[in-house]
Amino acid sequence: MRDGRVFEGTAVQIVKGMQDIAFGVERLSIPEYIDWVVTNTQRFESVALRVQGTTAEEKAASLVDEMLREGLATRG
Numbered sequence: 001m002r003d004g005r006v007f008e009g010t011a012v013q014i015v016k017g018m019q020d021i022a023f024g025v026e027r028l029s030i031p032e033y034i035d036w037v038v039t040n041t042q043r044f045e046s047v048a049l050r051v052q053g054t055t056a057e058e059k060a061a062s063l064v065d066e067m068l069r070e071g072l073a074t075r076g
Contacts, residue, residue: 006076011060030056034063047072 005021007014012030019025019033028036038049049066053059067073 008076010057011064012057014064015060031059034059037063041072045072 007017009017015030015034018037019028019030022033025033025036034051038051041047041049047070049063049070051059051062051066053062064073068075
């Protein structure tokens, strides 16, 4: 992540790790949390993440890919 935090694992594990440190999103499912990230990234960073997929796994992989593509995260 841009703030220096490092997440490892599958895309779902990475997204879950992100969710674990976010405030007020504990009760969201993984797909709901991903939608929340997309909305807030647009609102606060003016970056449109084009997340696709129908399952939690697909959406999580798409989110991680989009964050890497947009420079919001880097590979270790």
